[in-house]
Amino acid sequence: MLDLQYMILLSKTGKVRCIRWFAEYTSREKQVLLKDVISLVLTRKAKESNIIEYDMKSVSNTKSLNGHRVMYKRYASLYFVAGIDDSDSCNELLILESIHRFVETLDKYFGNVCELDIIYNFQKCYYIMLETFSSDGNLLESSKKKILHDIQLMDQLENNDSINNILS
Amino acid sequence: MGSLRHFIKDVKDASTPKKERDIINKESAKIRTRLKDDSVQGERRRTYTSKLLYLYVLGEKTSFGQVDCINLLSVSSSSVSTLNYEGGMDFENKRLGYLGVILLLKDENQELLTLITNLISQDINNSNKYIAGLALECLGSLANKDLARDLCTDLVSLITKCVDSVSKVDNLLTNSTGNSSYLIKHGLVAASSLLKKDPNLLTHFLNVDNGNIINKIFDTFYGADGQLKKSDVTHGVLLSIVDFITSCLNCKKLYDFDNNYDFMIKRKVIFEILQNEKIAKQQTILNHLIEFLSQAKSNEGELVNYCFKKLIEIHVLESVENSRFLTRAILYCGFYLKNDQIDEVLTIVNNLDPNASTSFIKELIDLLFSEDISKEDKIFFESNFAFKVLSVWCVGEYGSLIIETLDKSSSQTTSQQIVDYFYKINNDYYNTIENDSASFIISYLVTAVAKISTYIQNKALIEKLRQLLVFHSNKTGNLIISVKSNQLLSLFSQPIDKKRQIFAKMPEYKHEGNRIKDTYSVKSNTTVQQVDLLSDLFALTNVQTSKNSNSLDIPSNSKEIFSNDSLKIFYSIPDGKPILNHEANLDVYYKNTSQFEISQMHVFVAVGKSQNIEVGHLTNTDIPSNGISKQTFKIMGQGHLMTRIKLQYQINGVPSVEQFDYKFDKDI
Numbered sequence: 001m002l003d004l005q006y007m008i009l010l011s012k013t014g015k016v017r018c019i020r021w022f023a024e025y026t027s028r029e030k031q032v033l034l035k036d037v038i039s040l041v042l043t044r045k046a047k048e049s050n051i052i053e054y055d056m057k058s059v060s061n062t063k064s065l066n067g068h069r070v071m072y073k074r075y076a077s078l079y080f081v082a083g084i085d086d087s088d089s090c091n092e093l094l095i096l097e098s099i100h101r102f103v104e105t106l107d108k109y110f111g112n113v114c115e116l117d118i119i120y121n122f123q124k125c126y127y128i129m130l131e132t133f134s135s136d137g138n139l140l141e142s143s144k145k146k147i148l149h150d151i152q153l154m155d156q157l158e159n160n161d162s163i164n165n166i167l168s
Numbered sequence: 169m170g171s172l173r174h175f176i177k178d179v180k181d182a183s184t185p186k187k188e189r190d191i192i193n194k195e196s197a198k199i200r201t202r203l204k205d206d207s208v209q210g211e212r213r214r215t216y217t218s219k220l221l222y223l224y225v226l227g228e229k230t231s232f233g234q235v236d237c238i239n240l241l242s243v244s245s246s247s248v249s250t251l252n253y254e255g256g257m258d259f260e261n262k263r264l265g266y267l268g269v270i271l272l273l274k275d276e277n278q279e280l281l282t283l284i285t286n287l288i289s290q291d292i293n294n295s296n297k298y299i300a301g302l303a304l305e306c307l308g309s310l311a312n313k314d315l316a317r318d319l320c321t322d323l324v325s326l327i328t329k330c331v332d333s334v335s336k337v338d339n340l341l342t343n344s345t346g347n348s349s350y351l352i353k354h355g356l357v358a359a360s361s362l363l364k365k366d367p368n369l370l371t372h373f374l375n376v377d378n379g380n381i382i383n384k385i386f387d388t389f390y391g392a393d394g395q396l397k398k399s400d401v402t403h404g405v406l407l408s409i410v411d412f413i414t415s416c417l418n419c420k421k422l423y424d425f426d427n428n429y430d431f432m433i434k435r436k437v438i439f440e441i442l443q444n445e446k447i448a449k450q451q452t453i454l455n456h457l458i459e460f461l462s463q464a465k466s467n468e469g470e471l472v473n474y475c476f477k478k479l480i481e482i483h484v485l486e487s488v489e490n491s492r493f494l495t496r497a498i499l500y501c502g503f504y505l506k507n508d509q510i511d512e513v514l515t516i517v518n519n520l521d522p523n524a525s526t527s528f529i530k531e532l533i534d535l536l537f538s539e540d541i542s543k544e545d546k547i548f549f550e551s552n553f554a555f556k557v558l559s560v561w562c563v564g565e566y567g568s569l570i571i572e573t574l575d576k577s578s579s580q581t582t583s584q585q586i587v588d589y590f591y592k593i594n595n596d597y598y599n600t601i602e603n604d605s606a607s608f609i610i611s612y613l614v615t616a617v618a619k620i621s622t623y624i625q626n627k628a629l630i631e632k633l634r635q636l637l638v639f640h641s642n643k644t645g646n647l648i649i650s651v652k653s654n655q656l657l658s659l660f661s662q663p664i665d666k667k668r669q670i671f672a673k674m675p676e677y678k679h680e681g682n683r684i685k686d687t688y689s690v691k692s693n694t695t696v697q698q699v700d701l702l703s704d705l706f707a708l709t710n711v712q713t714s715k716n717s718n719s720l721d722i723p724s725n726s727k728e729i730f731s732n733d734s735l736k737i738f739y740s741i742p743d744g745k746p747i748l749n750h751e752a753n754l755d756v757y758y759k760n761t762s763q764f765e766i767s768q769m770h771v772f773v774a775v776g777k778s779q780n781i782e783v784g785h786l787t788n789t790d791i792p793s794n795g796i797s798k799q800t801f802k803i804m805g806q807g808h809l810m811t812r813i814k815l816q817y818q819i820n821g822v823p824s825v826e827q828f829d830y831k832f833d834k835d836i
């Protein structure tokens with residue numbers, strides 16, 4: 001339904017804070033794509049649309065990734081960027097909404113999240129991403145409550161482990 | 169070496185890009201050496217792995233650390249009993265290790281994946297649902313074809329187990345799914361990913377022994393009324409179900425028919441494909457199906473039959489674009505069809521709309537008489553009873569189309585070919601007494617012989633056809649066929665135009681029960697359904713007759729009310745019947761101005777609301793070139809004299825419809 005190709009958390013200075021590839025790209029494709037996406041997104045003005053048409057042909061002729069779009073949404077100093085399939089089944093609003101869900105979950109988890117939280121706890125951010133988006137770039141769970149519940153249980157397990165290790 | 173936090177801070181606070189680079193390179197080298205050191209364990213190893221992941225986020229090279237992430241997973245599983253006393257889950261290592269594997273191994277180094285095959289297959293059955301969830305996530309994002317194949321059965325049994333346990337919990341807690349929904353969610357997502365990698369894995373998910381997973385899931389989560397049974401099912405689970413089913417459907421489209429999977433599965437796939445025939449790529453699916461049919465082996469007769477039946481049921485073949493598939497389908501399936509199914513096919517062909525039937529017949533004739541048909545097609549002909557019956561029947565029914573329209577230049581050769589073909593069939597199926605299929609096809613053949621004889625010009629060929637009938641009218645043959653042949657023979661000597669009416673094409677057959685109208689009923693096919701046209705606005709009558717006409721003349725005082733390329737219509741007020749007492753008698757003349765014959769003319773007339781019309785018989789429904797047909801209209805009522813006339817006729821065998829309004833300059 002979402003068919004995300006990738007998800008990148010980008011600071012306004014152009015630094016990647018968190019990145020996950022859902023579609024299959026070669027390292028070379030990833031490099032070029034990332035460079036292009038960063039420059040594309042950062043040069044957007046506030047009033048421009050959140051969707052950018054991106055021509056992949058210059059990068060790759062191996063796959064049918066040519067019709068590919070970049071969607072982004074800015075939250076404070078962080079851009080949440082998603083690569084989306086250029087098909088009719090793709091609903092941009094749904095993608096924006098999913099991104100927003102993800103941000104809300106982060107916000108709830110960290111308690112008024114800021115960029116620093118994500119920089120220093122990038123693993124946690126990844127764990128939440130793992131629960132929110134599935135491996136093929138679709139939405140895995142839309143319930144914030146459920147995600148946070150699961151993450152908290154996992155964190156607990158992790159802490160128990162640390163204590164156990166110290167005890168043993 | 170400092171903590172992760174330290175490292176991140178250093179990178180963040182670097183004042184110039186060069187300094188940042190230096191810090192990263194230094195740290196990267198450190199991580200590389202430390203990870204190689206096996207004595208580094210536990211917390212410190214995790215720190216290095218975390219830093220490795222940070223390098224990944226920064227876009228640095230991390231390939232050197234891939235193996236170490238895997239080690240993190242395997243070390244923990246081998247040291248379960250020694251390191252941890254309670255439950256031995258070692259969740260910390262698993263969590264970080266799987267995150268590392270998911271990120272670092274994506275799209276790279278496929279060989280390494282073999283290392284994690286075992287790990288994943290162990291972990292997806294881990295008693296801790298979060299470890300299992302991580303393993304499933306890992307499977308979903310990394311799986312290549314090999315991994316998918318290796319772990320598919322594990323995955324199927326896991327999902328089945330979870331779904332089962334939900335149904336069991338069902339009995340205890342009506343409102344909860346227990347812990348299984350988390351696993352079902354992740355399991356189904358992983359399953360969709362695997363299916364994307366290798367559509368053939370679908371067999372595992374649809375395997376009858378396991379019970380159909382999709383059915384099971386539906387039964388578990390939805391009640392008979394379509395309502396969710398469990399109140400705690402999150403959207404995630406539902407999303408994953410939808411995701412999975414979508415993947416299954418996509419797979420069916422890609423399904424590789426060449427593989428020798430068993431009958432049930434193929435049947436299921438065919439069923440599912442055809443159920444979803446609204447999906448855009450109908451043509452592609454049909455292509456696949458036809459190809460499959462063409463390659464079907466003799467032991468697959470049941471399947472072919474099933475497939476064909478389904479194709480017929482969903483009426484997918486009856487459009488103009490798909491007529492090509494219809495001929496092919498019949499060609500390939502014909503071998504397996506039973507006689508009553510053949511009848512059904514004939515009904516379908518008979519009920520095709522004119523455009524579709526034209527292209528269908530074209531295809532058929534091409535197949536039948538083309539010189540350069542492929543060897544395989546030839547073999548199909550030799551053994552294809554249904555196709556023979558169909559071709560015989562079609563030649564009879566669509567004789568005018570075949571001989572007079574399709575290929576005018578070589579109608580002589582076509583006629584010759586048809587007669588030869590009939591003789592060949594006749595020779596192949598001579599024993600009409602003992603052989604059921606012979607009597608079946610010959611009974612169609614004699615009708616076709618009579619029908620086609622009306623369109624063939626060559627006297628010698630007609631005589632040959634007559635000889636065929638004579639042969640079958642012989643008393644020693646099958647009684648039914650001989651009776652039929654005798655009847656046909658008696659009609660054979662009738663004048664050509666009369667014969668053409670008698671042997672006109674069958675009307676569209678409306679299904680009443682399963683059997684096609686018997687060929688005998690052909691002779692009484694001149695009834696016409698009443699068409700209820702504009703019934704609330706106009707009174708309506710339609711009339712048609714098959715009387716022959718004497719030559720007519722159009723009176724000199726008549727007026728032309730309509731004309732097109734082939735037809736002119738006049739009316740006149742007959743002598744001694746002036747318009748009086750709210751009653752008008754009109755004679756209407758139809759003149760065929762084309763060089764072809766107009767046949768099967770039907771006239772529908774409607775008049776204004778305040779009037780009634782009685783329409784007389786057409787003197788003749790078939791009008792030869794330059795011929796005239798006459799009809800009387802008797803209009804009663806009040807008001808201005810107006811008619812709407814609709815004409816249906818065939819010109820040169822091609823159906824045609826005209827409708828026009830005419831306002832007379834008279835009142836009644």
